[in-house]
Amino acid sequence: MELPESKMAMFYDRILPKEDLTNKTKIFQAITDEMAKIDHSLEKKIEKISVEDGATGEFINAILEKAKEQTAQHLALLENIDEQMGKLISSYDQQVDSMKSQSMTFQYVEEEIGTMTLPLSPSPSILRSTPTPPFK
Structure with missing residues (x-):
């Protein structure tokens, strides 16, 4: 008796819901804002x-000018950061977000019973999942 030919079905499914992580920038902005305040405070002192x-x-004018230049440079750097x-x-x-989705490939064998075709239960060795790479 000849074994039936196996078939494959591929799916791409989201495993976990999308979560917006862009609000994490606020943590870093708070730090750079604090650094900008320190720069301004030093210039004012x-x-x-x-x-x-008096x-x-x-x-004295050179010192004041240099302090203003340094503050401007630091603020530009902080903005760039x-x-x-x-x-x-x-x-x-x-x-x-891309890691929260995965492609899966299912391999199965169909069996004909009368006029109906039913999928057989796959054995663990036939069923496999192929993860997608996390970075595209």
């Missing part, structure tokens, strides 16, 4: 010291 002492001159962190977290969100 430098200005306050020079005003209280200090003037090229040296916020932007890059947003992109990273968005990418992370997509990667996590």
Whole structure:
């Protein structure tokens, strides 16, 4: 007696629901906001010291100008960090979401009974699941 030919069925199914992880950027933004406050505070303290002492001159003006330049550079860097962190977290969100779906392949054998064709119960060795790679 000849064994019936096996057939395959493929499915792609979401195993876990989608969860928005992009709100994690707020954690990092809070940290960079705190760093920006510290930069502003330092700049104001430098200005306050020079005003209280009534200090003037090229040296004092150079210090004040350098403090403003450093603050501007730090703020630009912090803004860039916020932007890059947003992109990273968005990418992370997509990667996590892609891992919550999986493709599955089922192999089975059909048996004819009269005019009806019924699938036979697959043995554990015939049934297999093929996971998709987590990153595309």
